[in-house]
Amino acid sequence: MTTDAAVLDREARRRAIDPAASYIVQAPAGSGKTSLLTLRYLRLLADVDRPEQILAITFTRKAAAEMRHRIVAALELAAREAPANAESHLRELHGLARAALARSRERGWGLEHNPARLHVQTIDGLNHWLARRLPLAARIGTAATLVDDASAMYAEAARRTVALLDEDSAVSASLLRLARALNHEPRMLAQLIEGMLGARELWLPKLMNSPGRPALRAGIDRLLHGALEAELADIRRRLGNLDCRTLFAICQAAAAAGAPEGPILPLARLQDLPPATADAVPYWQALAELLLKASPATDLRKTVGARQGFLPASDSPGWKSIKQRMTSFLEGCAEREGLAQAFAAVRMLPPAGLTDGQWERIDALCDVLPHAVAELLALFAERDTLDHPAVAAAARDALGAESAPTELALALDYRIRHLLVDEYQDTSPSQEALLRLLVAGWQPGDGRTLFCVGDPMQSIYAFREADVTLFLEAQRQGIGAVPLIPERLGRNFRSGAAIVDWVNATFSALLPASDDFERGAVRYSPAVAARPGEAGDGVRVHPLIDADDGAMAAEVAAIVQQALAGASPLPSIAILVRGRPSLPPILAALRDARIEYRGVELESLLDRPAMRDLAALAQAMLHEGNRTAWLAVLRAPWCGLTLADLLQLATPDSGFSIRQRLSDAALLRTVPVESAARITRLRAVLEPAIADRGERSLGGWLKAAWLALDGPATIGDASDIANAELLFSALDRLELEAGCTPEASAIDAAVAGVMASPVGSDAARVQVMTIHRAKGLEFDVVILPDLQRGARATERPLLYWTPVATGPGERGMVLASRTDAAENEGAADALERWMRRLGTEREALELGRIAYVAATRARRHLHLVASASSRQTDDGVVLRRPRATSLLGFLWPALSSEFEQALAARAAAGAAPMPAAAGRRRLTAPPLRRLVAGFISPAPPSPPQPARLRISGEPEGSIRPEFDWAGAIAQAVGQVVHFELQRIAESGFTPEAGDMPAARWRRQLRELGIDDAHLPAALARIAEAMTAVGRSQRAAELLDPAALEARSELALTAVVDGVLQSLRIDRTFVDRDGVRWVIDWKTSAHEGGDREAFLDNELERYRN
């Protein structure tokens, strides 16, 4: 069996590098996906005319770098002989690399010297590259700065859109309608639009591609109707052979006994399960109402009563037996698995169509959202910035035109012949759209291939818009017109047999049994261990009961210590968490146990007290009115005032800012002397620092103040020096992107968004990271702690959308809006509930995949650490079912027995059940420390400064922004006359053709920026001046070209009092008496400015 699997696997791999065919390869964890990609790439190299014809797309930059690195390494290896005893896969690699290298040499590609020719890119990189190659088709500015986080601009665009509410705009009415639905809160509308703009890649195509409005509505109605009936059919199927006749007979008896209006009467009319049609919905609802509790809505009733229409026996004697029959029917139901869930699904059915209210809101959204996008694009153009979705849209636009395939080939000068796409399971719809465009026009057998590889079981990037159904779809029907041959790898080269077996057993039971397009369900595909395990390897569950964070963290630390104890070589250990909230106690426990760990992106800058101080300092310096920030600056360890001092400074709260009060001498006398000294020093340092704003970038400005305050002496950890630099850089970037000093809230957001620099050295054996980050990595020991932690509920968006299939080949998009706040008691209506349910289902499926990714990182040991909580019931202490949104909730069927045992063990040990844990971490402030009085940071030594020549010309005086024609004309006239005089001095008074001088002057004046309206006046003044010169005997003498040692425009450089000066002598000569004349023409206020600099800038600006 195993050998069979090995053979099959080997053959699949061999096929997958066939350069003539297109594939989609499902490569489960540990199956050596990257090696396969490398092999195929090398194979393709031997097949192309130039390496650029192969384009590989990876999910991250890291993956791109790694793949390129592997290819280059293989090529380097190929330059040498293959080691004789190499393993077979190495020999294969070597062989392919040799062929590729031979091709490279034959064609003169010089791949060894120019690895940039290997086109391995992320999708973002590809988008950018395409948009740059086809700028016009992309329709957008390509010189713009690409910002990673454009949320400030989303906010502004949303604000601008909502502001139209009060203007006469085409969208005002729609805005009004939406605002009304949102509890009449335009602010909320703005917030929601802001959120939508960030995710516009997802919905915009749906709105743009939708048919006209009436057709849109009809389409949605049709889909809803279809979806409803499909779900009913499904329910009916799940109920299977349930014999309802007993139930209907009971209902008939009850009806005969005079049951009131309610679920009984309609059911009494039935003989069989109602049909799966929309008009039968009332019957289905009656069934659910009769059989299920109101809450929890998924539990079957145990008894029935008056509320369901079963009257008390006192009413009529027949009721007693009716009720008994009903109870025993319910008992029978309780034994049937899945029955309750099937009936519960009735409560979650979609409506059969849109209500008018829903449609009106969708209609309004179709107006408003595209408009908001237009506002955003306008804003981008104004600010010369772009976000990634804009670039992606541009790339698609560029490829979208009719003639695109040939266009692209023309623009690139070659055709892309082979596409390789890594991690295809994490592709988003917009990325898939790009791929489709790239392969548009490909013909079977034309030598072009598409190769997608990934693992749908590892699709965990839904929050980045990944859509796993795309993988399933591609497996079935290819991408665009390119059919893909599905292949599946089955061998796991990473984990030992014990782990592989556990994963197979657990996940084949927990992951769905079959693929399901619409829901994004992926069925489990088992693996075969390629590596035998060692004794003691495997999976261990650490069941904790009612443990708090501390106990959990201690358990984790203990596992680590055990794994490290006496091991040689030391194993690599990873602690993988789902989110940052799990981290603080674990990191604290590791530190307490003196275990060195390495972690990247574990905490936000704002989690570091020293960085919080810095952020407060920035806020205070930027806004004198920010009282909180100013108080925080006084409180921070560099100043360290007591609360009593602060109170003294802050009261009375009289409208004076804290900054002003710091200079109030009378006030300073009322605080203790030492505090007064601290305040005085702070002021002495901070005031000049604030005044320095214009001299530095925002980050530099903050740093200067921080240094002056001895801030670095107050940090808790040396890593905060690097963190501070991260913060300064973040501010610089923000300033650059905003184009001005950013707003306070933007600063907070930017700082919070920066992750603190990595802790621990590269050599640390223990790594701490999120499961998402660990994707693609492997470790000897993997610890998954805090599995019981649930995820946060998502917000209700403005617009929902979901693909719906109502039959084979019939698919469409259902749009829905958030329910009107004034309807349905402010809760979601049936449609919105259904939409949310679909979302929850998708999340639950993804949760299973996250668990799979986490578990498959381990080579030898996998530790699962979780705490279940217990609860006292009448039957004693029982375990609560873990939250459905937690990993423990997902794994519960596989793990619950271990927890039950732990609970029993606790009871046996007689340990008192813990009181219902408060659950929340209590927060306090650590005792505050401050710099001792009079602390001064040592100054670093300066390097020797060479003696420099000082340059004169540091301008003095005031700036006058005025531009006025009078001044400009005077200046221009001055320059022209100057030029004329120089001319005469060089070549004498030469008579010119009548209009020659005027023509010359005119063009000179134009070049000097004088517009036509002002030309006549300026010309007249020049003519006047030149006539005067022409008449003057003295002028003739001065300008005589024949004069002795005559020079015009003589430029000299001189050292005057140690300062280098540039001098320009307009004219100099020696007259007949041997006297040297030095002449400066004074025509008017003529300041030449730095003409060469001016010209250069002028040219510089338009150079590429």
Add this chain to the structure above:
Amino acid sequence: MNPNDRCIAHLEAGGLLLTRDLRQARILRRLHDRAQVGAGRRVWPSAQVLPLDVWLALQWQAAASGRPRLPGILSGVALRWLWRQQVEQGSPGLIDPADLGIRARASWLRLRAFGGDIGQLSRWPLTRDQQAFLGWARAMEEELRARDAGDGGDLARMLVESAALPGAGPDILLAGFRRLTPAQSRLMSALRTGGRTVDRLDPQGGSSVAWQHAAPDPETERRTMLAWLRERIERQPDGIHAVVVPELDRNRGVLERALASTLQPELELAGAGRDERNFDIAGGHALATRPVVDAALAALSCLAGPVDWTVASRLLRSEHLAAAQAERAARIAADLALRNVHGQARLAGVDLAARASKAGAPAFAAALSTALSRMAADRRRSAGGWAEAFGAGLALFGWPGEATLGSHDFQAARKFGELLRELAALGSVASDLEAAQALAELRRLAAVPFQPESGEPAVFVLDTFDDPGVRFDSLWVAGLTATAWPRAVTVDPLLPIEIQRQLGMPEVAPEDCVAEARDIIGRWQAQAGALVLSWPRRENDTDVDGSPLVPRDLPSLPPPAPLSSRERLAFDAARLEPVPETRLPPLVAAAVAGGARVLELQSQCAFRAFGELRLGARPLEEPQAGFDRRLRGIVLHRALQTLWNGLGGQSVLASLDDAAVVARIGAAVEQAMRVAAPAGAGARMIALECEWQRRAIGRMVALERTRPPFTVLETERGLTVPIGGLELSLRVDRVDSVGEDLIVIDYKTGHVKNSAWRGARMDAPQLPLYAVLHAGRPTGIAFAGIGAARAKFVGVSHDGGAIDGLRPASKFELTEDRQKGFDWRQITAHWRAWLERLAEDFAAGRAIVDPKLGADTCRFCHLAALCRVAPGVPEEADGDVGDDD
């Protein structure tokens, strides 16, 4: 001969030195001058060293003075305008035609520089982009012909083609031109033919001391680079040194700080920015981002039309406008008023002036008003007219401020002044402009990189992997990773690739890139006294390879001695002590503003109550669209007060027909809105809010109609109550008498739950306070939850009667652990004890940091930096925010 010496010798001999760019020219001139000083001279003829482009422009001018019929050269701003017009007309519907205009001009110039003509393009199949370009370029050439004008970037060709070459003159030496474009070559041969001597400096085959260095990551690479540099400077203080750093723009700030830290630590301290810098960094951030220029542009936008509140806020806080010092406090106050959550999101200049004057900044207001009237932004004017109006408007508005400008600001402001002149030059091609158009042009002009100059730098930071054109005593080239070097091909997308190849444009084919890169490395080796080629082994948490072109046989750099930064020294020397906290003085005046909020905050977190109420710490707010919840609450309370004052109780209500009730509600809302609506709120926003109020109140009143008979005893009655040593002023929304019962009612617009009164640290102490302290001894309390979706009462009373929705005392979960079974007397007794405790703690100044729900409480508090709470991560957020009333 050392190429620098060759340049100096050439200049000393009276020759003309032409360089690639201004920076190179400046360095060479400085070297020449230094040589003169070194030779003991005091005066010498200025070195004739110019960037080639500048020299060409001067030659053209000179030629044109003799031949005025030669085409004129259009200014950059005019050319950009014309190109954009061609693009706009040729390809309508573009989002940013200006950008494509700039690209198109660049491609056109490139084509011309390499001897091509647009006529040749149609020989190849063209992409859509290329076809469009061809159209624009044709139209542009037509335009230039019609205007008898030329493009300054094309002068090398124009000079040759119109035989306008300069005659005799000094010998020419070209420095820093690794290769000349065909147009330049032709020009040079023409000059030679005309008798000029033209030489090209082409240093090659030198042998500097060179090392390679692979750093663990970019940060370490930078640190090592600077430490090395410092060693080099110490060894050769009079030398010139350079580093080449890729992606300079992204790392400018970091690099600037690192350079100061290593080379001139004294620059790191505030106030030292004015000192002469020892280093010079290529390029610079846009002029427009300098605060002084931003102030000017923001001021002009405000003069030209309504602006976003953020712009108004920057104006109010700017140092560079009228009366910045004298009115500082008032302007800050005006800004705080502007930031009120229900402020205006956009405001016009007149609004801003009104606000400033109201806040006590008359000079600012007056300056703004006069500037506004001078601007008359609704007119159309010529570009020059706008330049005049902008300048005058700014001057009237007090720009650039009263304080003496620092040297960088001064240079920036002067540069901005020059931009107005450039703007005026647009008049030659564009006639009537709107204010917004003119301002947009000005903004574009202000997007030029700006780098203030000071001192005589010893270290130059370059940003391109290219021949620097100067010999540096030390040169470090960083970032030579495999992907960065050799460069990827740079194909011009607007020109067919084939023509680019035929004309010999560089880096079109990958093979060229390798050749170029080799050539450049050769020049680095030839021209540097000491050379280091380096790259990081890891970047963005990813392993990367070094460039294969770095010669493998270079020795590895011996590590320079690490340097200690100011931060490190301070950190190592740190001496900290505990803050000697003293007991806080108890409240002197027992009365505190804030009423029930005092206890509410105290209950959430004692420090928060202290911070907000005693220190007056407030967050900076931002205007939001429409009415916020606070304002909604104010209007609601007022309207309900009016309504119930008129109705008095249920009997009147019952006697009215629906229409009358609606009318009364409408009138009450309208009246409330008249008082409460903020200035500047738009009519539709107000109408929208009124609609909500009418609906919500309508629902509530409908519910009240169904209640058992009651009379309203009090509405919004002020009440000052003593508790735990505090005097709290409370305002009771309403007190109803229902039969024997007296129920205190609080209106709420958000969620209502009676868990808000649970435990010693209850979320909403207001109603329990009334229940305990109201003289009438109430028998129950209730939230009236009012919203557009529904109205409901939630509360507790001694027997659960009086109003539907009230719980009987015995079923009320009173304590934190949800115990019930207390009677009303016991409940109020507990409440009293708890509330007293909260009040006492507050009065005594017990300001401990103790958020009730840990990080979930802190999430909605802005004091974290002040209270210094340990960081925590919020648990599940159920979004249960405190309500406002």
